[in-house]
Amino acid sequence: MLFNSLEFSIFLPLxxxxxxxxxxxxxxxxxxLLLLASYVFYGWWDWRFLSLIIFSSSxxxxxxxxxxxxxxSEKRKHWLWLSIFVNLGLLAVFKYFHFFVESFTDAFTFFxxxxxxxxxxxxxxxxxxxxxxxTLSYTIDCYRRKLTPTKDALAFxxxxxxxxxxxxxxxxxxxxxxxxxxxxxxxxxENAIRGLVQIIWGLFKKMVIADNCAFIVNEIxxxxxxxxxxxxxxxxxxxxxxxxxxxxGYSDIAIGTARLFGFKLKTNFAxxxxxxxxxxxxxxxxxxxxxxxxxxxxxxxxxxxxSENQTIKNIFIIFxxxxxxxxxxxxxxxxxxxxxxCFLPLVLRKKNRIHLxxxxxxxxxxSLKESVGMLITFTLVTIGWxxxxxxxxxxxxxxxxxxxxxxxxxxxxxxxxxxxxxLLTGIAILSMIxxxxxxxxxxxxxxxxxxxxxxxxxxxxxxIMLVIFLFSAPRQGFIYFQF
Amino acid sequence: MKNFxxxxxxxxxxxxxxxxxxxxxxxxxxxxxxxxxxxxxxSNLILGTSKAAQGLQxxxxxQTVGKEFYNYAxxxxxxxxxxxxxxxxxxxxNKLDTNQVFILTVDSWSLSSTTTDPNDSLNFRENKxxxxxxxxxxxxxxxxxxxxxxxxxxxxILTKNSIAILRDDGWLEVTLPNDLPSRKRRxxxxxxxxQDKVDSYHFSTLRYQYLLKTITSLKxxxxxxxxxxxxxxxxxxxxxxxxPNFNTGIQTAIxxxxxxxxxxxxxxxxxxxxxxxxxxxxxxxxxEKIGSWITEKIK
Numbered sequence: 001m002l003f004n005s006l007e008f009s010i011f012l013p014l015x016x017x018x019x020x021x022x023x024x025x026x027x028x029x030x031x032x033l034l035l036l037a038s039y040v041f042y043g044w045w046d047w048r049f050l051s052l053i054i055f056s057s058s059x060x061x062x063x064x065x066x067x068x069x070x071x072x073s074e075k076r077k078h079w080l081w082l083s084i085f086v087n088l089g090l091l092a093v094f095k096y097f098h099f100f101v102e103s104f105t106d107a108f109t110f111f112x113x114x115x116x117x118x119x120x121x122x123x124x125x126x127x128x129x130x131x132x133x134x135t136l137s138y139t140i141d142c143y144r145r146k147l148t149p150t151k152d153a154l155a156f157x158x159x160x161x162x163x164x165x166x167x168x169x170x171x172x173x174x175x176x177x178x179x180x181x182x183x184x185x186x187x188x189x190e191n192a193i194r195g196l197v198q199i200i201w202g203l204f205k206k207m208v209i210a211d212n213c214a215f216i217v218n219e220i221x222x223x224x225x226x227x228x229x230x231x232x233x234x235x236x237x238x239x240x241x242x243x244x245x246x247x248x249g250y251s252d253i254a255i256g257t258a259r260l261f262g263f264k265l266k267t268n269f270a271x272x273x274x275x276x277x278x279x280x281x282x283x284x285x286x287x288x289x290x291x292x293x294x295x296x297x298x299x300x301x302x303x304x305x306x307s308e309n310q311t312i313k314n315i316f317i318i319f320x321x322x323x324x325x326x327x328x329x330x331x332x333x334x335x336x337x338x339x340x341x342c343f344l345p346l347v348l349r350k351k352n353r354i355h356l357x358x359x360x361x362x363x364x365x366x367s368l369k370e371s372v373g374m375l376i377t378f379t380l381v382t383i384g385w386x387x388x389x390x391x392x393x394x395x396x397x398x399x400x401x402x403x404x405x406x407x408x409x410x411x412x413x414x415x416x417x418x419x420x421x422x423l424l425t426g427i428a429i430l431s432m433i434x435x436x437x438x439x440x441x442x443x444x445x446x447x448x449x450x451x452x453x454x455x456x457x458x459x460x461x462x463x464i465m466l467v468i469f470l471f472s473a474p475r476q477g478f479i480y481f482q483f
Numbered sequence: 484m485k486n487f488x489x490x491x492x493x494x495x496x497x498x499x500x501x502x503x504x505x506x507x508x509x510x511x512x513x514x515x516x517x518x519x520x521x522x523x524x525x526s527n528l529i530l531g532t533s534k535a536a537q538g539l540q541x542x543x544x545x546q547t548v549g550k551e552f553y554n555y556a557x558x559x560x561x562x563x564x565x566x567x568x569x570x571x572x573x574x575x576x577n578k579l580d581t582n583q584v585f586i587l588t589v590d591s592w593s594l595s596s597t598t599t600d601p602n603d604s605l606n607f608r609e610n611k612x613x614x615x616x617x618x619x620x621x622x623x624x625x626x627x628x629x630x631x632x633x634x635x636x637x638x639x640i641l642t643k644n645s646i647a648i649l650r651d652d653g654w655l656e657v658t659l660p661n662d663l664p665s666r667k668r669r670x671x672x673x674x675x676x677x678q679d680k681v682d683s684y685h686f687s688t689l690r691y692q693y694l695l696k697t698i699t700s701l702k703x704x705x706x707x708x709x710x711x712x713x714x715x716x717x718x719x720x721x722x723x724x725x726x727p728n729f730n731t732g733i734q735t736a737i738x739x740x741x742x743x744x745x746x747x748x749x750x751x752x753x754x755x756x757x758x759x760x761x762x763x764x765x766x767x768x769x770x771e772k773i774g775s776w777i778t779e780k781i782k
Contacts, residue, residue, distance in 0.1 A: 020484060021484075187484050187487075189484075189486055189487050192487045193487070196491070212636075424636075454490070458490060458493075458494055461494060462494060462497055462498065465494075465498050466498065466501055469498070469501075469502060469505075469637055470505070470636065470637050470638040470641075471636050471637075471638055472636060472637075473636060474634055474635075
């Protein structure tokens with residue numbers, strides 16, 4: 001079920017009403033309702049893959065119980081490895097099998113040996129990369145004794161499959177989300193309106209920004225060799241906003257929806273295009289994934305505490321794995337590599353943590369230095385997105401070559417896409433940037449302070465809903481569903 | 484809780500009323516098809532794909548033949564001959580008038596299918612389009628169409644599109660730059676598009692059967708004329724690749740109709756906006772020609 005679908009617009013109020021009006025004040029019933037709703041939400045796409053979630057949840061619940069029953073470090077390690085093996089095994093089969101087989105046969109072909117690749121007719125289950133990482137965080141934290149394993153199966157299963165963030169994150173840590181399933185949740189007007197406002201802002205970013213950009217981006221990328229360098233720059237920049245609107249929009253809807261049910265999810269995007277360097281970008285983009293890799297991969301590897309060579313190795317590992325997490329394609333791996341290369345100089349010069357504050361805090365406009373920093377960061381990130389969006393490495397390199405040709409100075413032109421469409425998309429993007437700039441110190445930029453009369457907040461909701469209705473493009477799926 | 488529900492219901496109602504108001508403003512500027520599903524039952528239908536929708540002008544035909552025509556032609560992906568189009572025509576047709584004149588435009592494309600098996604009617608493209616989904620094509624505000632098949636952003640309802648305007652008689656008036664370089668550029672793009680897609684189209688005997696069914700069905704309400712509209716000579720060559728002996732291939736349909744006018748020998752005599760669709764001026768000429776021909780036939 002997509003957040004931007006008619007089904008979800010019926011599903012959400014129905015579950016909301018049952019949750020607060022029927023199951024209110026009974027934690028078990030609320031958790032059971034959330035579990036059922038989450039399975040319906042997921043099963044709407046393909047009910048057969050529910051078995052994978054149930055299997056993954058069962059294994060990790062069982063591992064958790066066993067971790068709590070033993071003090072032997074040897075046995076605890078075995079249980080942890082079982083969880084890692086099962087979860088990553090599921091990913092390997094469903095997401096990476098073809099990639100490994102094809103890369104293997106390609107390598108042999110390169111040396112003149114032709115192998116016939118074995119094929120598995122598998123479909124990538126939606127959200128598998130998200131929920132496997134979520135359950136893994138549970139077993140790892142239990143193993144590290146940061147979390148007491150739960151014996152409440154209902155709460156645990158509801159935690160793994162919690163529908164607002166099940167298929168595209170944020171990837172919630174058990175330490176943050178699971179305890180919320182044990183606490184009484186009370187309805188408050190302020191919380192509900194915060195949730196609603198964030199959902200509406202997320203829908204705006206998805207349906208107005210991302211979907212309109214997608215229309216132009218798809219045309220340009222599918223026929224890139226026919227276009228001038230300037231048109232390809234336009235395509236790359238619009239893709240930067242498409243992926244931001246798509247993914248951060250999804251996160252906003254997820255966080256807002258969870259809030260409607262009394263849950264607080266972690267912030268996943270913190271205005272990443274206002275970053276002054278790549279390190280800041282990675283503290284603001286897909287925060288739940290980058291902190292996951294930081295805590296469960298980078299720090300265990302030694303982080304930046306070891307020698308310089310060790311640090312360089314660790315940075316490359318974390319970025320390459322992060323790229324590979326996004327998809328079984330060399331383009332994603334290179335995207336990770338590219339970011340590692342951009343990130344490395346900052347770490348080596350110990351300048352990766354100089355921008356921890358909000359840009360131009362308490363000021364209307366950024367300084368020249370901040371503006372240049374933001375522009376350079378955005379340019380680097382956009383170059384990286386070309387690899388992310390391209391279907392093959394060859395396509396990405398061709399795309400960049402055309403950008404670097406003389407045609408960069410020609411007037412951008414895309415067949416079948418009128419100037420009106422491009423202008424409208426541009427205005428929508430500028431409006432989003434303006435609103436987010438004004439609200440960059442808040443979780444949600446259109447959320448007013450509590451002292452403002454609620455009427456004004458409702459009026460803003462109405463205005464944005466009308467804008468969504470009028471300017472949304474024909475519906476597109478969410479990009480991150482494929483990961 | 485109560486406050487929140489009251490406020491959200493008010494918000495929902497306000498948004499719904501606003502949407503209803505915007506929908507009520509949808510007219511012939513909104514898109515190329517919507518208006519056709521909002522008018523009541525119609526007589527003297529012009530049928531076919533976008534070539535007919537854009538090329539045949541009911542006003543001109545009406546002046547010549549003395550009947551009030553209605554252009555109920557759509558687009559290749561939605562209105563090739565088949566079950567969906569026939570059922571939709573039946574829902575639109577004024578069945579009280581039995582002295583009507585119908586113009587069915589025919590070409591290779593509207594009798595072909597992109598499915599692997601050209602007779603695999605379950606997977607015909609129009610099944611997923613408004614042609615199949617709109618069961619009531621006479622509803623003043625057609626919510627079903629606007630919510631499910633309106634392929635543009637809704638702000639288009641409020642702006643006045645000056646390129647394509649759907650007139651009250653169903654004619655799609657398209658105004659594009661008519662200078663030779665513009666037409667050449669569009670034509671070359673269309674030719675390359677049709678060259679790319681010709682291999683994926685195959686003549687469908689099932690679609691042909693539905694053309695025959697459409698003819699017999701409409702003959703209960705008047706006379707039926709078949710017309711093959713002109714196209715750019717290069718596009719005609721591509722069309723002939725698809726069905727090399729078109730006229731003999733549809734001989735039964737010609738026999739069952741009340742007359743067949745093949746305008747393809749005059750392809751070079753007309754101007755096209757993009758090689759497929761007639762310009763307004765050429766459309767007027769072709770409409771007059773067809774009107775005179777029908778008038779002769781009726782005599």
